[in-house]
Amino acid sequence: MGTYVRMFESHAKQESDDPTIGLILCSKNNEALAKYSAVNENRQLFAAKYVVATIYVEPLPTVSE
Numbered sequence: 001m002g003t004y005v006r007m008f009e010s011h012a013k014q015e016s017d018d019p020t021i022g023l024i025l026c027s028k029n030n031e032a033l034a035k036y037s038a039v040n041e042n043r044q045l046f047a048a049k050y051v052v053a054t055i056y057v058e059p060l061p062t063v064s065e
Contacts, residue, residue, distance in 0.1 A: 009039050032053040 001022040009020050022037040 001035075005037050005039055 001024065005020050005022040013020055015056045020039060026033045
């Protein structure tokens with residue numbers, strides 16, 4: 001993931017953008033895991049705010065439908 005973060009930093013990031021981080025969120029068996037990658041690994045990252053959202057996905061239609 002560090003490679004992708006560095007590529008984004010060098011090719012797509014604008015000067016007005018905040019530092020780029022890569023974030024992987026996983027959930028399985030009632031456990032949550034978050035891993036991140038930043039260009040400068042020595043920097044500490046802090047979350048100033050976050051929003052918890054639940055996404056509803058419509059079930060797929062049956063064959064007869």
